[in-house]
Amino acid sequence: MASKEGKSSLGYGKPPWIFRGSALYQLHLVKAEVARAFIPKELRLVEAFGYTLGGFFLASYDDSPVGRFDELVVIAGTVWNPPTSCAWASRVLVNSKEACVHGRKDVGLPSQVANFKKNIMAVPRKQSESKSSQFLNKMIGIATGDLGHPDNCMDIQIAETNVSSAKDMCSIRIGASSDLDPKKRIGPAIKLSLPSFSGHTPWNNHLLKYSCQIECRIRLAKSAKVTGPSVITPNIEEAEHHDKSSVIVDNSSDGEEDARKLSISVMLSKPVLALEFNCLTMQVEAPVVVSPSSPNNTNVRS
Template sequence: MGGGYQKPPWKFSGRALYQLHLVKTSEAKKFIPSSLKMVECFGYTLGGLYLARYEDSPVGKFDEAVVLAGLIWNPPTSCAWASRVYVSDVVARDHGIKSVGLPSALATFHESPRALSAKCKPRKRCWWKGDDEQADSEGSGEILLSVSNGRKQSPVCKMAVPRSTMAGPGFTMRLPSFSGKTDLIPELLRYSLEMKARIRLSAPIKISSTQESNDDPMDRDQAVCRLLAKRPLVTIAFDHLHMLVDAPEEVGPSQTPPARGSKYSPA
């Protein structure tokens, strides 16, 4: 068990799936602050889903799902904007909200096995299960993602995850990320993360809405997940993932893009 988020960089290890989706700009705008400039083409922007199962982190084992509504531009970089972050650990949730400016929510990731079809090869482990877990005859698992509100569990969406396959070649990359623009942290923040993993193309995560509730705040959660209901462009698996995350820094006023409809002139 980890000792909590102390001095950065914060270390994570485990595995993750990252898939990219084309999202209609008109839909993405509902979940991205209007003061941020969106990267778009022919009425679409680039969103996606990041699904991770960490075996070790500052708080030990936990699961995470990040819904990315679209791509934003803040010179000289652009990156996907996290419109909702679901984590299975309360300390990770609080750290995301208070320290990183993320719209984090406490959630449960409940796995229900899905039987193999006749075309699937037997003895293939569900990606959600680690190498140290017992292999079985399940071809893939279905994860029910639910928001935790005290003792109440409010279903958000279902995610059918692919089977596990052989890991790909090693790869290292450093990615910039933006956050903030929340009630608690109104400033735009920027942080970077370094990822080392063995990467490969993967079968997609199939996302479906539960459509079981119309009460707030579920409307927003279900709407965010519905952005990703269509077939993704590509899904990438990060096996044997090791990640270092730096502390966020405030983006200066001269780098903050103007709000839509405002007149902007450099200082």
């Protein structure tokens, strides 16, 4: 594999690129047929009983090469990369034009500019803590605080934007911890690596691989509640039953809309685990080219 050549997008400078802030990493069980709509044919999906592991990475960066911005990475599924595996993003939404250009050009991501509208809501607090939360707190050492019973929560409404209109993507409701102990709120310090494949987009047709090196304080969180747009036509369930075995979303408006709707179906799939990253420092290395572009590597098409 060779490092991707070319200059970084304006404002980002040379890699590695450093991001600081906080994030929620939520894993979902995603239907394999939906994930295959995005996965290149040369990669093998990690699946069992018709499902793969996907979900989303929702981050709020206080500091980055282009300042503050929010990001939602929709993870369609997991693919084999022996001896481990890598994630594949079906859509990346950011409220920064510079971050969008950087994601498309430098990292090969399907980035889109979006609005992130945040609203904090008060929720009545319950007194008891679940037995599972007590076990995780005492035996495993990952603090959960009072996860099931937050004093308030945050609603984040995300809508993609373009020159003429905005399209609702989803709404994410996140519970806020009411634990007064700072150590329990932020959890233990860890280091981890999140490898990913990217590319095969209209802006970068190569198949790429890159890595995010993360240092943070981690804690188990209550799964965020995700709701989709009030109106989606055609229905997402209909889209899931189409034969998508050879789909690689194309440049057409219809193909792009299919990709958006299938990404919404990923967000609406069943959550299995949510991790909160606090005091986050993420270092993103320059992608390397796994395989060069070819005429057949167009983007999602039905």
